[in-house]
Amino acid sequence: MxxxxxxxxxxxxxxxxxxxxxxxxxxxxxxxxxxxxxxxxxxxxxxxxxxxxxxxxxxxxxxxxxxxxxxxxxxxxxxxxxxxxxxxxxxxxxxxxxxxxxxxxxxxxxPGPTAVTTALALSGFGGHGFLFAGFPARKSGARRKLLEQCAEVPVPVILYESPYRMLKLIDEIETVLGENRKVFVARELTKKFEELISGTAAEIRQRFSGRTVKGECVLIIEPAK
Missing domain, CATH: 3.40.1010.10 (Tetrapyrrole methylase, N-terminal domain)
Structure with a gap:
């Protein structure tokens, strides 16, 4: 070599x-x-x-x-x-x-696998580009500003998030982008307990009700319509 x-x-x-x-x-x-x-x-x-x-x-x-x-x-x-x-x-x-x-x-x-494109392919939101924003800031003001910038983006927005802050991010997406904006959550990609969930913020909260979120998460916000 x-x-x-x-x-x-x-x-x-x-x-x-x-x-x-x-x-x-x-x-x-x-x-x-x-x-x-x-x-x-x-x-x-x-x-x-x-x-x-x-x-x-x-x-x-x-x-x-x-x-x-x-x-x-x-x-x-x-x-x-x-x-x-x-x-x-x-x-x-x-x-x-x-x-x-x-x-x-x-x-x-x-090259090898990457969670960005793997999650996008599984989401059903892809096909015409995407915006990858990485891990959101931990401070609520900066997170809100990021989501406000995503409001009119015409392609899927992909975020990484810790399991400890994932549901908080779902709440913030609902507050800033509205209760009808769909989100796709991919957890533990390619592992034994892989979990893929798509729906509104309320539907995702319901799916995680009564249990602890584990494993790194990829969240994809559907494109603005």
Whole structure:
């Protein structure tokens, strides 16, 4: 493999979704950059990948840049993964990618699953583009402003949210966008307890009544009509 930075997609839940090319890339790399080495080691162990792995997350990514650039210049193959899905999509990695691009070093990918497009395909809202807004801010004022900006968007709006704040976000969508605006919720995508729910805010609250929301959630707001 040529020296460079390899962005490797990893499963969003089901390990069977790991690609053969992704496994090969991780095995042949000189070093793996991982958002959380504990999580990534589970993946590496499952596929008998013995490449050395170091952390690269939002708190140390800037400090890693120069080291990674020098290693690539010296002929190394550096692979980058996050806990699930594609790096740089609401996950660390963009700073190192930008630094490699500025330094005119080789960057490529071994793509894999991503929750954004998986949820969109399952929602029935897709077909003509979408707006991905990532994780909403935690402060209510900023969240409301984001939803107000989504009110007239003519394509589906995709959000990530923690299970602890998912129902609060559903309430805010109802308040800002109205009680008839439909939302699609995908929880635990590709896992054993995957759950897909589509309906108004009231209908979604009813489905979760009396139980604790678990697992990362993808919410998709239907396009404005």
């Amino acid at each position: 040529d020296a460079g930075l390899y962005i490797v997609g990893t499963p969003i839940g089901n390990l069977g979704d790991m690609t053969a090319r992704g496994i090969e890339t991780l095995k042949e790399a000189s070093l793996i950059l991982a958002e959380d080495t504990r999580q990534t080691r589970k993946l590496l162990t499952h596929f008998d990948i013995r490449t050395h792995c170091i952390s690269c997350h939002k708190f140390n990514e800037a400090q890693r840049c120069e080291e990674i650039l020098n290693r690539i210049r010296n002929g190394e193959v550096i692979a980058m993964v996050t806990d699930s899905g594609m790096p740089c999509i609401s996950d660390p990695g963009s700073r190192i990618v930008a630094a490699c691009r500025d330094a005119e070093l080789m960057i490529t990918s071994a």
